[in-house]
Amino acid sequence: MAMTSLTELDDDTVRSMSIGAVFSEFGGKINSIDFHRKDDLLVTASEDDSVRLYDIASAKLLKTTFHKKHGADRICFTHHPSSVICSSTYNLDSTGGFFFLLFLLIFIYHCFMYERVMENVAESLRYLSMYDNRCLRYFKGHKERVVSLCMSPINDSFMSGSLDHSVRIWDLRVNACQGILRLRGRPTVAYDQQGLVFAVAMEGGAIKLFDSRSYDKGPFDTFLVGGDTAEVCDIKFSNDGKSMLLTTTSNNIYVLDAYGGEKRCGFSLEPSPNTKIEATFTPDGQYVVSGSGDGTLHAWNINMRNEVSCWNSHIGISSCLKWAPRRAMFAAASTVLTFWIPDSSKSTVEPRPMDVEGAAPSENVSQQ
Template identity: 80%
Template sequence: MTSSLTELDDDLVRCMSIGAVFSEFGGKIHSIDFHRKDDLLVTASEDDSVRLYDIANAKLLKTTSHKKHGTDRICFTHHPSSVICSSKYNLESTGESLRYLSMYDNRCIRYFKGHTQRVVSLCMSPINDSFMSGSLDHSVRIWDLRVNACQGILRLRGRPAVAYDQQGLVFAVAMEGGAIKLFDSRSYDKGPFDTFLVGGDTAEVCDIKFSNDGKSMLLTTTNNNIYILDAYGGEKRCGFSLEASPGTPIEATFTPDGKYMVAGSGGGTMHAWSIETKNE
């Protein structure tokens, strides 16, 4: 974001309220992503559209339709008008599981073929043109925006979730049984250099994120639990449970300073917790 960050404390978090409402679409949104540097938000919706918003001015900038492939997971590239979007339709027949899209001129720059089932996790490297995708075909694929061919494949059990740390040097892969494996992004072919286990919860992880300072990892699971782990040793720092959201995984994230965690819930409410005190 271009504006300076306000230091958060408990009182400020308690006073937070809705700052803007985007009412152009009233249906289900599959995924959202904020640009790392610009005040932009992108969404992928159930009507097979992608929408780009200016969040500083609460303005819809562009809507593009993608009826042939559909829209599911989405993330920004480094360019503010380019995104990566996963497909919903014709995966087995076309193999076109991922698309590199220009929102500026509504053009598909490149198709990425390989996954044969739905992509459920997608993330862009913060330092270069690499990105990762995790699919229900039990694979994680590593790509480069500049070439069509897949650069690497990790085979695993269960539903994968993937994330780069904020320096782009390490990436995490969550898999069946609550196992979190850490890889050096420069030599991932040598296997993980560390493995964590989320003890006591064998539900599949549907999302994983690193805090901006790289000290913590956030996991959300398919049974609506959220865990904060120490990113260095894997110890569980805290855990929270939310109301069920049938058919839709819950979404949670760190605040920019890494001191708080914010999440939506099946009850239609937002929750915020202090990671240090574990209080809501």
């Protein structure tokens, strides 16, 4: 697989994207993927409790670690190329159930103690070293599954959103939570590329923007995605900070102006029951690529508000999809991971019409 550095993209280059590498060694659905910001690395977390590290320049699997005790759900790189944050699939405390129940029954009437008990066994986040397969730190507090996870681009802070209706702000250097936001619905979080602002999507299609240095003062702006009250399952900022990309549980995609919240364009995809799709900006912020419920992949030109290409994903519904920060490449995953790169020999194929809103004129295996 010949990898090329990212140059300015155009419709023909995007249209020519095709599969350059396939990895099918997973024993279940891939839950999440992430690219490192500065190194040619990709990490995956899968239902088979594995975390896998790939060199995207050579299309090579570098390392696999298994996490049978905690599982592997959401994952993201820290700033270090061999360190990641991973959310657990299973409760941290898998033993002592009798003593926990006894303890809970004795102190259930005491709210403060109840809170402490729940935090001791709650869904946890782990700071993992892929280099030597060590857990560097645990982060406890969430009472239900973490559904959104992101690392600050400028410091050691990171955020997690959970089905317990909270967003927690953390610091890699300490175990204790640094801040909590209580919200309605399923929270989804994202930092902008400068790390100065973060967005939280919540119930009813509301997007709240916070200053990351003074989030305790509350949001400085709130946007509403008009006409769509489905929960937002993913949110991303473009690299230039001018646009936000929202993907909803009803498989609608919206590109918003990040300053005023106006909807620049929207796209409707085939439904995918029980599977949430993911969309991604290209690094120049000019295109959006997404999976769909019918197993296809789609690319749109944001400025022209038209579909550029439609491909067969060849792997079913792609629930994970991200574009590499520094390469002309994106990765799509279901139970299989695929790397997509430009193919200059590929003939141009016109995409089929779609429902478009706002249209205008070497492996090492170890166990943990």
